Amino acid sequence: MWKYVTRRLLWMIVTSISVAILIFTVMYFVPGDPAQMALGTEATAEELNAYREMLGLNDSFLVQLGKYLYNTFIRFDFGTSYAYHTPVMEEFASRLPRTLALGWICLIIDALIGIPLGVTCALHRNSIWDQGFLVLAMVGVSIPNFWLALLMVMLFTNKLHLLPSFGIGTWKHWVMPIIAGSLSGVAMNARQTRSAVLETIRADFVTTAKAKGVKAHDVTYKHMLPNALIPIVGGIGQRFGSAIAGTVVIETVFSFPGIGTYMMNGITARDYPVVRSCVLVLALFAAVATLLTDLAYGFIDPRIKAQYVNYAAKKRREDQA
Amino acid sequence: MEQNENFLQVRDLVVEYTSGGQVVHAVNGVSLSLDRGQTLGLVGETGAGKTTIAKAILDILPNPPAKVRSGEILVDGQDILKLSEHEKLKIRGNKIAMIFQDPMTALNPVMSVGEQITEAVLLHNDFTRTQAEARTVEMLEMVGIPGQRYVEFPHQFSGGMKQRVVIAMALACDPELLLADEPTTALDVTIQAQVLEMINDLKTKLNTSMILITHDLGVVAETCDNVAVIYAGKIVEFGTKRDLFKAPAHPYTLGLFDSLPKMDDDSKELHPIPGLPPDPTNLPRGCSFHPRCPRATEACSREGEIPMIELSPGHFCRCIRTGGNN
Numbered sequence: 173m174w175k176y177v178t179r180r181l182l183w184m185i186v187t188s189i190s191v192a193i194l195i196f197t198v199m200y201f202v203p204g205d206p207a208q209m210a211l212g213t214e215a216t217a218e219e220l221n222a223y224r225e226m227l228g229l230n231d232s233f234l235v236q237l238g239k240y241l242y243n244t245f246i247r248f249d250f251g252t253s254y255a256y257h258t259p260v261m262e263e264f265a266s267r268l269p270r271t272l273a274l275g276w277i278c279l280i281i282d283a284l285i286g287i288p289l290g291v292t293c294a295l296h297r298n299s300i301w302d303q304g305f306l307v308l309a310m311v312g313v314s315i316p317n318f319w320l321a322l323l324m325v326m327l328f329t330n331k332l333h334l335l336p337s338f339g340i341g342t343w344k345h346w347v348m349p350i351i352a353g354s355l356s357g358v359a360m361n362a363r364q365t366r367s368a369v370l371e372t373i374r375a376d377f378v379t380t381a382k383a384k385g386v387k388a389h390d391v392t393y394k395h396m397l398p399n400a401l402i403p404i405v406g407g408i409g410q411r412f413g414s415a416i417a418g419t420v421v422i423e424t425v426f427s428f429p430g431i432g433t434y435m436m437n438g439i440t441a442r443d444y445p446v447v448r449s450c451v452l453v454l455a456l457f458a459a460v461a462t463l464l465t466d467l468a469y470g471f472i473d474p475r476i477k478a479q480y481v482n483y484a485a486k487k488r489r490e491d492q493a
Numbered sequence: 494m495e496q497n498e499n500f501l502q503v504r505d506l507v508v509e510y511t512s513g514g515q516v517v518h519a520v521n522g523v524s525l526s527l528d529r530g531q532t533l534g535l536v537g538e539t540g541a542g543k544t545t546i547a548k549a550i551l552d553i554l555p556n557p558p559a560k561v562r563s564g565e566i567l568v569d570g571q572d573i574l575k576l577s578e579h580e581k582l583k584i585r586g587n588k589i590a591m592i593f594q595d596p597m598t599a600l601n602p603v604m605s606v607g608e609q610i611t612e613a614v615l616l617h618n619d620f621t622r623t624q625a626e627a628r629t630v631e632m633l634e635m636v637g638i639p640g641q642r643y644v645e646f647p648h649q650f651s652g653g654m655k656q657r658v659v660i661a662m663a664l665a666c667d668p669e670l671l672l673a674d675e676p677t678t679a680l681d682v683t684i685q686a687q688v689l690e691m692i693n694d695l696k697t698k699l700n701t702s703m704i705l706i707t708h709d710l711g712v713v714a715e716t717c718d719n720v721a722v723i724y725a726g727k728i729v730e731f732g733t734k735r736d737l738f739k740a741p742a743h744p745y746t747l748g749l750f751d752s753l754p755k756m757d758d759d760s761k762e763l764h765p766i767p768g769l770p771p772d773p774t775n776l777p778r779g780c781s782f783h784p785r786c787p788r789a790t791e792a793c794s795r796e797g798e799i800p801m802i803e804l805s806p807g808h809f810c811r812c813i814r815t816g817g818n819n
């Protein structure tokens with residue numbers, strides 16, 4: 173088991189370095205000049221050049237890449253923002269927890285509302301509630317979250333003056349970003365849960381459980397749900413990465429000071445260190461989420477756990493040989 | 494107090510499935526009875542409705558798509574279909590237990606096999622957990638699985654061992670009626686014999702009645718007292734094992750025997766019944782078997798129910814061409 177985790181962690185390092193190289197290359201070739209952005213259109217060629225020299229932007233591609241990788245992965249220094257003139261690490265210290273909190277809260281709401289909703293629909297399949305909900309879920313999945321965000325701002329801020337439309341500070345600032353961020357997830361979880369449960373309703377082992385005299389409630393929660401959960405956990409895991417990434421849009425709409433706004437501002441300002449670090453961190457979260465998902469799979473599904481354990485046992489035998 | 498005659502009586506059972514807007518006539522008026530300690534064999538082609546009958550007896554058919562249109566299922570004189578859900582729960586797995594057809598899918602993949610048996614034991618006995626677990630280990634060992642495999646999951650067992658687990662589960666609460674749905678089809682021949690012997694031993698020990706569903710007439714010969722031949726959801730012939738093997742009467746039963754390989758036949762040819770089982774959404778008029786029957790006449794396809802004829806005491810046949818001596 174631990175061998176498996178270690179192996180996966182090693183792969184994660186490889187992935188991170190690849191992502192770092194990729195994003196560096198992309199940013200290098202994207203048009204736009206950080207010096208121009210920082211100094212404005214009035215700046216002379218000499219000023220611009222001096223500024224570029226200071227940032228090390230006049231070095232060759234490989235030298236810049238080498239320096240960047242060395243700083244990031246050996247010295248764990250993400251550089252200093254061109255625009256804010258503060259170390260990226262410092263900004264992360266305050267912004268990262270907010271983005272993570274927002275992402276997590278959305279994800280938990282997705283699961284806490286979506287899964288029971290899906291189970292209920294499956295158990296009362298084809299009832300009016302179920303049909304009505306399916307339509308709502310379709311709508312929920314198809315509404316773009318920024319549009320929903322704007323609608324909410326119009327209603328709750330402009331009309332009712334109930335909730336602030338931007339910034340952070342009180343719990344009220346969190347309400348709209350959380351709703352906007354979790355609606356599609358709730359709908360997706362519910363739909364996936366519904367179909368996963370429907371699939372297990374017909375499974376033979378459910379009939380076996382009934383034949384044993386297990387009562388309907390226990391058939392659902394002890395036999396059907398644990399099996400139905402397997403694909404659901406996978407879905408949640410996949411969405412974790414995109415949930416964190418999805419906050420980028422939401423943060424921007426609500427000027428929520430997290431990684432998302434930081435990255436968007438970074439992109440406009442060609443603030444290379446900021447953009448690179450944000451992308452790297454988001455990729456890292458996606459990778460960790462995938463690992464956690466796979467481990468959760470193993471926890472629920474003994475067949476998959478057996479694979480980890482067998483892998484470890486096989487390794488051990490190979491090591492001894 | 495216990496009555497031995499007619500321990501189980503099924504009367505005029507009709508079950509339909511609705512699938513894709515069509516009505517599948519799976520069971521069309523089945524009546525049968527079974528005494529305590531006796532074994533009744535249900536034989537018939539695939540799709541004849543055998544599993545549906547067994548599930549109907551436990552009232553565990555999935556609804557929808559299945560619906561019991563009419564009929565009574567009396568166990569000790571009590572109609573199962575009329576009991577409250579609470580009373581049904583007390584009968585399922587306790588008084589009546591079922592061994593399912595496909596051991597590969599009958600077990601919950603994410604629950605240890607021991608736990609799945611213990612669940613049934615706890616439901617129907619006043620046992621503490623420790624006692625229940627001990628009972629499970631005892632059952633596992635009885636079917637030849639070491640007790641320490643209690644904690645293992647279905648995927649760690651072979652098909653034959655899963656079948657044994659399913660059997661152990663069905664027998665864990667000493668059922669009075671065992672519904673064994675092809676308990677040996679998934680097993681290889683040597684294990685088949687062992688499993689049948691095991692079921693037989695347990696049956697005699699506990700005086701359990703059994704309905705044994707099978708395609709295999711050899712299995713019937715070894716285990717059953719009475720036999721019911723099912724075709725398109727109807728019993729077409731019913732009698733003692735002796736009646737059926739010595740004097741098969743219905744053309745379909747004759748066809749079944751003909752399709753068996755024979756030791757003394759030099760031609761080595763098999764004679765499968767020509768044609769296919771009828772479409773259960775659109776059964777033929779009159780006798781469902783007439784399109785495939787070598788003896789069919791025009792009268793066989795006339796509208797209306799073909800009656801059961803008693804050929805000799807206890808030997809029934811549903812065929813207008815077989816009455817009397819021809």
Ligand SMILES: Nc1ncnc2c1ncn2[C@@H]1O[C@H](COP(=O)(O)OP(=O)(O)OP(=O)(O)O)[C@@H](O)[C@H]1O
Nearest residue numbers: 510512517519538539540541542543544545558773
């Ligand atoms: N869930 C279902 N939905 C629709 N039709 C069904 C369903 N289950 C069974 N049937 C139909 O009911 C009929 C009887 O099926 P059943 O499973 O009882 O047959 P069987 O005699 O047990 O066959 P086998 O020997 O293959 O197990 C078949 O025509 C089958 O297609």
Ligand SMILES: [Mg+2]
Nearest residue numbers: 543544545594
């Ligand atoms: Mg069957």
